[in-house]
Amino acid sequence: MLHSFSYVTDHTGFCGTIKNSPSDFVVTEIEVTEHSLRDTQAKSLQKPVETLLGQSSPGLALGAQPSGLCAQDCDGGEMPKPAEQEPHWAGDNCPASPYQNRHEDKAELKPGLEDASVLDSLLGKPMNELLSKFACNLKHMWNSKSDANSGTGEFSLGPILDKKNRADLHSAIRQKFPFLVTVTKDNEMIVKGNADYRELCQLVTEKETSDFFKFLDAKLENSTFSFEPDGNKEHRKVVHHFINRKFGKLVETKSFTVTDVSDQQNMSIMVRFREKGWSRKRPAGGVQEKQDLYTAFTLQKENLETLEAISSLAAELGVLPSDFSYTGIKDKKAITFQPMVVKKVTPERLKEIGSKLEKKGMKIHNIRSACQHLRLGQLKGNHFDVVVRDLKHHSHDSSADLKKRISEAMESVETKGFVNYYGPQRFGQGQNVQTDQIGLALLNEKMVKAVKLFFTPEDTDDPVNNAKRYFLQTEDAKGALVMLPEFKVRERMLLRALNRYGVNHEGCTKGWLNIPHSMRIFYVHAYCSKIWNEAASYRLKIYGSKVVEGDLVVSEETDESISLNDKVHVVTAAEESANKYSINQVVLPMVGHSIKYPSNKVGQWYHERLSKDELQACRFRVSPLQLNIPGCYRAILKNVQNLSYFLEGSEEGIEDNHLNESNVCLHISFDLDPSCYATICLREIMKCDF
Structure with a gap:
């Protein structure tokens, strides 16, 4: 899917294979402890x-x-x-x-x-x-x-x-x-x-x-505060204005007559809370009257999708998938470790199901009580330990020194970074129907088409794909449900609703509503990610690494009251001439209803690309499915941190200056920011697609 996309580095690279086994690709979330x-x-x-x-x-x-x-x-x-x-x-x-x-x-x-x-x-x-x-x-x-x-x-x-x-x-x-x-x-x-x-x-x-x-x-509630008596009307006016200017949303003021210690009449300012302010009141001690129960843990999974793992955990614990919070979706063909929090489950209950989980490719560690759900700000990034096997030169590379090729590739990416594409796993790598196609159908509110794309089978003869094949041929949701294995939680949720409501537009809409919101919006986000990838490649092809008029850059303004769009600045002709910004500061929009587009050829490209998919009038809100897509901005380039590597193999395989390719594998370790893909970083290092 990325084979024609641009690179930012100019080294030659090398070939190899990744994810030969889950243990060759280990992902550990870097949690802010x-x-x-x-x-x-x-x-x-x-x-x-x-x-x-x-x-x-x-x-x-x-x-x-x-x-x-x-x-x-x-x-x-x-x-x-x-x-x-x-x-x-x-x-x-x-x-x-x-x-x-x-x-x-x-x-x-x-x-x-x-x-x-x-x-x-x-x-x-x-x-x-x-x-x-x-x-x-x-x-x-x-x-x-x-x-x-x-x-x-x-x-x-x-x-x-x-x-x-x-x-x-x-x-x-x-x-x-x-x-x-x-x-x-x-x-x-x-x-x-x-x-x-x-x-x-x-x-x-x-x-x-x-x-x-x-x-x-x-x-x-019902409390008031009075300032000392003040006979100076102009001074009282200043105090009134100060209180109302600073705290007017919370309180209101009024002057009233008081009698001082000398039995003299005077004026004082009284302050009381506005009625709408009572919703802000915290219970005594800062503790909620009804304390929610949360349990934190680290999920280790192997050869399993994050959403599949959560659905399986939810079924085992008798809670909803939406009761789990996490900060990212991890690779399937890998061993991954990520913090999670589940609501309404005690640590003891979570420990009870440990043995059952191991049979499903999961383990849970570090079980403990928590106070709230996980939030995105708690993810610092991800650490990757990757093994690349079957090392060799590119077919167009006449060099005999593969060791040198590896060294220059590492140095180049460490210096210049990589194009921040979304990785192939976001789209369902190798599948006949990819997730972005389903997302496009949902955005166009073609509910029946989205269901049929969802149940399109792969070219294999196994219980899952046989059940999907049977459903598409017969539209018999009940029969397909009997054939489908228990672990295919999403498919079973959808089939139950289709069996109840039918396979027409209304039934398919209710079917999509029957699966968790996070799963529904996942498909729409996959489409938005595909458009972003294409836009980034187009931007680099026509303008390269030069920042040009009409590009978008994010200001370093930290004031939280300023909207995201106000922080995004459109580069002017004068700023282009002065080379005020670097390519590392340039962002591109993820399509949505609340973003602005570049004012150069890239912005025009977005509009033409959306028109191609019949989305020229799309509001990026799918009301029947309760989906709202405001959009956001993503940096074109990202840097890799803490990059290190070593070669492993027999002494015959690693000589002083050259590699005997068949006996050697490459171990690479590095950290990436949240939402960055290791496969994309490796693509830039090796100059090959996976």
């Missing part, structure tokens, strides 16, 4: 952060000031009084917090957890010390007469994958350092000075500021 990464980050950051936070160091990394306060993620507290007043300090180095001296403020922490010990247990002592230094230094900078933007730095606590741990950290940091805020980006927790808190402190007293942010954080 929370505790090890946190400890590593604490050690690696200790020296630079101590330098960064030193009293004489002006080099605090500048971060963007938050534009508002998120009720869940931003925390406020005491800060120094503005201008004429000195702050109150606890000891010589760290600021005191009114939260630390009031019994009611302590109540929000779990019983028996003091803030220092909580932070030590959640972060580890080294990271907690770095956080304290950051906080103290920030407080000193806020109290100085330096530039108003000083002290807007940020400090990363690293990835905190466990949702419960993140909630505990938010609370503990709020207790110890109420003038800081914590935000989460892709599971990474970042600590900043609270710019909103600092601004309010310029308008009211620090006690009022502290109490107000405490009120916001508590989110107690």
Whole structure:
């Protein structure tokens, strides 16, 4: 399927075979392990952060000031009084917090957890010390007469994958350092000075500021907060505007008359929560009233599709395939290891089925309780250990030195990377009908055609293909169901529905709805992936590695409020002339309803290609099947990491300068980012298709 597609490197390459057996292709998901990464980050950051936070160091990394306060993620507290007043300090180095001296403020922490010990247990002592230094230094900078933007730095606590741990950290940091805020980006927790808190402190007293942010954080139903009486109408107006500008979606304000201690009438500002804000309220202690049960484990499978493995596990455990979460679909003809989480199953129940799974080509390891489903941000990438056998030169290569060919190929790809095509396994390699063909039929809402493509048999005489052949000839879903082996879970799900509803358009629609959403959308994504592959090859053929006007590049803007399309920039003629961007920054769209296309010949190609498949008016929403395809962007080129290799064979097979091909195999080890295919990296290295 990729034989005519472009390469980015210009070395000669070599021939060989992969996946001679599953053990020749081992895939291990690189999971972001929370505790090890946190400890590593604490050690690696200790020296630079101590330098960064030193009293004489002006080099605090500048971060963007938050534009508002998120009720869940931003925390406020005491800060120094503005201008004429000195702050109150606890000891010589760290600021005191009114939260630390009031019994009611302590109540929000779990019983028996003091803030220092909580932070030590959640972060580890080294990271907690770095956080304290950051906080103290920030407080000193806020109290100085330096530039108003000083002290807007940020400090990363690293990835905190466990949702419960993140909630505990938010609370503990709020207790110890109420003038800081914590935000989460892709599971990474970042600590900043609270710019909103600092601004309010310029308008009211620090006690009022502290109490107000405490009120916001508590989110107690029917509670109100009142500022001190204020006879200055213009000043009250400024405070009203500040609160509504920053927190207007969460609270509303109103001035009312009060009687002060001298029995004098005065005005005060009252704040209360808007009714729609109650959905944001977290139960006490941050624990859900009905706690869901999750169990994490590592799935080892051999010669088995990921979706097949999940269907088999679901049937064995009596749950739905949708109760499993995972971060990627792994190769079938391989030994693969990947983390998974299953809902509504205890660790003990999972252990009980271990022996049954081994008969189906699966093993489960590292079974443990979890707090939530897996998320995409928890996959760092994949590690591959590959054996290439039957090494030889390409037929057009007259060189006698195969060892040199291997060496130059490795060096070339390590330097230049590879074209980031989707691999053949995404499309059903070697099958009479590939998954993208089914996806195209679904996008065109040709439900009967999609079913018949799905049941198209291979040219072999076995129970699975005999059942498929029988169904296509007779449309007897019940009879085909009897013939079909139990392990073909998807096919059986579809046949049950077809037996009940018929093999017409309506029946086939209900049939597709009878299989899990992740399986339905898999076929549509396969079609989108095929179009992306063709677009990438076309782009490289007409423009090569030069970035040209109309190309799309992704900006390095990290503001999460900016939409993906706003981060995608169209290269101008001036930028092309100035060589502002490199080919590594160029992306191409995966087709969908919310993407934009390049404004050069590549964009025109997309429209012509979709028209060829009768999708010129496609909205990329298949409502009858509950499928929504917004689209995304994918880098044309990717780099390989930690590439290493060695030759294995007899002494006669490996000489000083040459290889005796028949007795030698090549072992290659490397890491790839998520969604990259090892077969594609190997294609670029060897310059041959698989």
